[in-house]
Amino acid sequence: MTRTIADATERAHLRVGLADDDPAARRVLGRMLRHLGHEVVFQVATGRQLVDRCHDTPADVVIADIKMPEMDGLDAADLIFEETHTPVIVLSGYGSLQFLRRAQQGHVESYLMKPATLAQLEDAIAWATRPHSV
Numbered sequence: 001m002t003r004t005i006a007d008a009t010e011r012a013h014l015r016v017g018l019a020d021d022d023p024a025a026r027r028v029l030g031r032m033l034r035h036l037g038h039e040v041v042f043q044v045a046t047g048r049q050l051v052d053r054c055h056d057t058p059a060d061v062v063i064a065d066i067k068m069p070e071m072d073g074l075d076a077a078d079l080i081f082e083e084t085h086t087p088v089i090v091l092s093g094y095g096s097l098q099f100l101r102r103a104q105q106g107h108v109e110s111y112l113m114k115p116a117t118l119a120q121l122e123d124a125i126a127w128a129t130r131p132h133s134v
Helices: 005-009 023-035 047-056 073-084 097-105 118-128
Strands: 015-019 039-044 061-065 088-092 110-113
Touching (some): 015 023, 015 047, 023 039, 023 061, 039 047, 047 061, 047 073, 061 073, 061 118, 073 088, 073 097, 088 118, 097 110, 110 118
Parallel strands (some): 015 039, 015 061, 061 088, 088 110
């Protein structure tokens, strides 16, 4: 039987933080995450709020939009990694090579295009939370 990355986190209960300046996008992502068996521990609308909440409310993984007020998701991902080592998945509605290059050079575990499917989200979470060798 062939196993996928997503199989590794099947039934795993993770604490997830969400950041998107669009309340509708946060609602949809929240429903998707709960469907996958995860708990949404916080939802925020700006990159600055995301960094602050990562200090106050531990999460196993964070999902962030790229374009947000105060601080974009890529800058927030770098600060979160440096300060808490929490893995970050970014979502983008923009097919920009500039954003993709910044994500590759920064501390982003997965980069998804909006709208992400349930399977894409599940695989990105599995990849971001995989055990890393030291």
